[in-house]
Amino acid sequence: MGQLSRAVAIVDDDAAVRHALKFALESEGLNVRVHGRAPALLDDPELYRYGCLVIDYRMPDVDGLELVDALRRRGVSAPIIMITGRANAGMRERAGRAGIDTILEKPLSDSALSTAIHSALAAPPAAP
Amino acid sequence: MSDTLPIEVALQAAEARLRSILQTVPDAMIIIDERGRIESLSTTAERLFGYSMGEVAGKNIKMFMPTPHREQHDGYLKRYLQTGERHIIGIGRIVTGQRKDGTTFPMHLTIGELRSADKHYFTGFIRDLTDQQLTESRLKELQSEVTHMSRFTALGEMASTLAHEINQPLTAINNYLRGCNRLLERIDDPAAPMLRDAIGKAADQALRAGDIIRRLREFVARGDSERRIESLPKLIEDASTLALIGAKENGIAVAFRLDPAVDLVIADRIQIQQVLVNLIRNAVEVMAEVNGVRELDIETRAVSDETVQVSVADTGGGLSPEVARHLFQPFVTTKQKGMGLGLSICRTIVEAHGGKIWVDARPQGGTIFRFTLRAADHHEEETLVG
Structure with missing residues (x-):
């Protein structure tokens, strides 16, 4: 359990992207689980134990922000990092209202993602 | 006498x-x-x-x-x-x-x-004929504005799609290389530093490609949209006039159900008209292919104090769940002609307005496209208009 609070879940519909992210983050010693679709994350038995969630904004079933809504409704309080191919003002606005302040644009230059994840994992857990 | x-x-x-x-x-x-x-x-x-x-x-x-x-x-x-x-x-x-x-x-x-x-x-x-010609010339003006913007946004949408699609493999390449580099740190071999150097440079090149794509996207992207306070009923009236040219001849009955509580919204007039024209034209087109009832319902509704919802419903053949799932993605089309950019552009525009667009099946057959916009409150009226 103490182990899992350092675990990271990634949801991205692009298989190569999620595998590459898993590979890069695991090479740093992070514990990473990936999902290709939003419902798979919602059904993940470890859902409440992740220390950080990385969610792609643009997915076919639901957009990333709808997934965030669903997570928050279920009481998942882990910090969420949104990744996207293109961030626009409207999306940033919605994300801000959903309480997400980290939005990273692909192709995720350098160590931006791992820095964001590490600071999310280091932050004290949000009040439920 | x-x-x-x-x-x-x-x-x-x-x-x-x-x-x-x-x-x-x-x-x-x-x-x-x-x-x-x-x-x-x-x-x-x-x-x-x-x-x-x-x-x-x-x-x-x-x-x-x-x-x-x-x-x-x-x-x-x-x-x-x-x-x-x-x-x-x-x-x-x-x-x-x-x-x-x-x-x-x-x-x-x-x-x-x-x-x-x-x-x-x-x-x-x-x-x-003063009034008649005024209406006609206003309509022509509107039409040319919307057509011009449509071409422009189509180009922007293509660049943006290209950027998005290419960014996916670039993200994968970059992250695979970064992982390799990290693993190489633990390998004690005289060749390791050279490998790490080469791999780091390869990752830089992936990022460089990402930059080129980003610049292309910014180059063709339309400037910041001009969002103002607009009357939604008026936007709908103008857009439907434009989109419904010829609809009567196709035997389509059009009904407007406009919520009296819905009036001012924050919108880029031409862009939102583009969305409406697109949705209405699509509805007219799908209904031209069916026999029987042809009804187009355009509706507005206040969802909350901040949000209004617009829906465009048709009695066409409906969509399969598989098509509906990918409908807003670029280059997805059910039409013989067309590039499949229309709905993708609608999504880009609506999202840039901080709204959402989606499609529902109509219970009695056909589809309903819905999108949300932000209602303008009086405070904003002062700050935006004043």
Whole structure:
């Protein structure tokens, strides 16, 4: 359990992207689980134990922000990092209202993602 | 002597009838003699041209028209009386009239001819086209704005899609390389530092490709949208006028159900019209393919104080869940023609407005496209307009 609070879940519909992210983050010693679709994350038995969630904004079933809504409704309080191919003002606005302040644009230059994840994992857990 | 002759009575009665016709006929009507002199003017004609009958009785009709007809009208009359060649009589034309104050206006003119004993009269019926032409030119203007923007956004959408699609593999490449580099840190081999250097440079090149794509996208992206406070009912009215050209001929019944509580929204007028035109045209197109009921419902609804929802529902063939799932992705289309950018552009525009767009199946068949916009409150009215 103490182990899992350092675990990271990634949801991205692009298989190569999620595998590459898993590979890069695991090479740093992070514990990473990936999902290709939003419902798979919602059904993940470890859902409440992740220390950080990385969610792609643009997915076919639901957009990333709808997934965030669903997570928050279920009481998942882990910090969420949104990744996207293109961030626009409207999306940033919605994300801000959903309480997400980290939005990273692909192709995720350098160590931006791992820095964001590490600071999310280091932050004290949000009040439920 | 005191007795009035029966023929005179008949004449007076006929004149009274003509006067009453001239006073009540809704179209402007002018009667002239063969030399172009004004015999009578209907009340509508007096109002239209700004002259009273008393001012113009017996004067030449050419004063009702602008140059060059003003100078040539006597010639037109003379030529007709000599040759009998009809240019306007019995045909009807759109011509320009000139008011007393010198302003001109488009009018439809029909001329009738009357021969009585040795005299020759012409009767002109005039319909003022000012309003009609205004509507048409406004519509044309709107159409060219929206078409222009559509082409422009299509280009932007393609670049943006390209950027998104290419960014996916670049993200994968970059992250695979970064992982490799990290693993190499733990390997003690004389070649390891060289490998790490090369791998780091390869990752830089992936990022460089990402930058090029980003610059391309920024280059073609339309400038920041001009969001203002707009009346949603008005946007819908304009867009549907534009999109519904020809819809009646297809036997489509259009219903508007506009929530009276919904009025002002924050929107880029042309962009939101583009979304509406796109959705309405799609609805019309899918219904052209079905037999039976063809109903288009355009609805607005206040979802909350901050959000309004617009829906465009059709009674077309509906969408399979598989198609619906990918519908807003670029280059997905159910049409023979078309690139599949329309709905993708709609999504880009709606999301840039901080709204959402989605599609539902209509319970009785067909589909409903819905999108949300932010309602404008009075506070914003002050800050944005003021």
